[in-house]
Amino acid sequence: MKIGIYGQFYHSESEMYIQLILDSLQHKDVEVVIEEKFLDIIDRNQHISDSFSKLSTFTELDSSYDLFFSIGGDGTLLKAITFVRDMGIPIVGINTGRLGFLATLQKEKISEGLNQIINGQYTVSERSLISLETDPPVDEFTPMNFALNEVAINRRNTTSMIRVDTYVNDNYLTSYWSDGLIVATPTGSTGYSLSCGGPVIDPNAKNLVLTPIAPHNLNARPFVIPEDSKITLKVSGREPTYLVSLDSRIGTLTNETTMNLQLAPFRIKLVQLTADSFIDTLRQKLLWGEDKRN
Template structure:
């Protein structure tokens, strides 16, 4: 079994978790490789094999960090199909579902094959004006967002669905979210929670200046085109946590990607259990 380890930040908690993880993996005779930059941060006393890119020869990727670390790890996995699971050393841990208090038990479950895979749809982006940053990594697991730049004024986001005009949102921006991302930025802007297996995306305006602009759930086969206008000549587009500046004349086209990301779901870590625990779903102190 060949396992990749990935992380972004060096601190005492991540360092301790890293060494504990490696110890468990080696006790199961697992071949361990550490992402090159993370290995340099860890300054490990013992040598490890490292990697810069991943391929289908890996059985699993384990990230150490929060949900942002998982989103960054997805850019390494791409369309390889490698399952990914996260050890949560961050805050919410909605995607990174292995908690530190159940760390050893969860890793043993993984290595014994006591899990299932949750196939998560991604979004892919193309632009009418070529952009090398987007061309290199043109997909997102959580959401695609267009937003204002260098201004407090709102922008107008002209939106078409399958070439048919929907509306022009007058807002701070617009989020196009996957079911996976529906519990993230979209939720904080009033969007609905969508279960992972749903074949939908959701359009959620950011602070719209009209009362009848509400989140809209659309079929995931829909091709969305966005054109931004505003007082500034540029706007921002973010693919999960990766931000790129585009000129207003640049039209963005978003559709579902041609591949999935395989998120590991342990037996006691289902989506419904996670929203009850992390979002306190339906909790009422009166009952």
């Protein structure tokens, strides 16, 4: 078994968990490859065995990898998908942060969970992505023009609202007068969209959701549509430019740029322990089912 490991940050609270992960893997019959920049960060804080290989970047990922470990929070995992892309390598999210909606393993159960994963005691949850095409093209989103969580349009450098003319399957829907608009996948429904009043959507649902950000037209509400819908957006406002983010990647677009969003032609595979479920995650992370009367 060949495993790639990626992380973005290192902090004192995560040290013991990183060491636990690496020590556990060294005692397994696996080949471990650590992304070079992450290994350099770790080496400045602790000693790592020389038995681990190095890669300068993960552009060298190929079909020989069986699993890809993302160590950190949800933001790290969202960055990890830009390395895996359409290669179909299952991702194991190991949460050493706070919330970790996308994580396979929480930091308190790393040893037990790693044993299960190495022994094949897991399932794979396939997650849809959104792709973005712009007219004219935008360099920041080429070629990685996809998002696992959401594509978000936001105003910039002004307190004035923007207008987002929105079409679904070439049919005019509405113009959102707002701070912006979020187009989220079911995976992203528990992220930015949720904080703006959007619904929670099961990852197996074949939908997308349009969620306005602080709409000024008060009749605007989140709208759930089929995942195979084509969404066309055009923004205008007092400022000549606005921001568009694909998960953690941000670009600047000019007014009247046409954005076409649709389902990406591939899916991301997230590893899920056999005993876990999305319902369990919701209950734990959102504290559902707890009796607050005591």
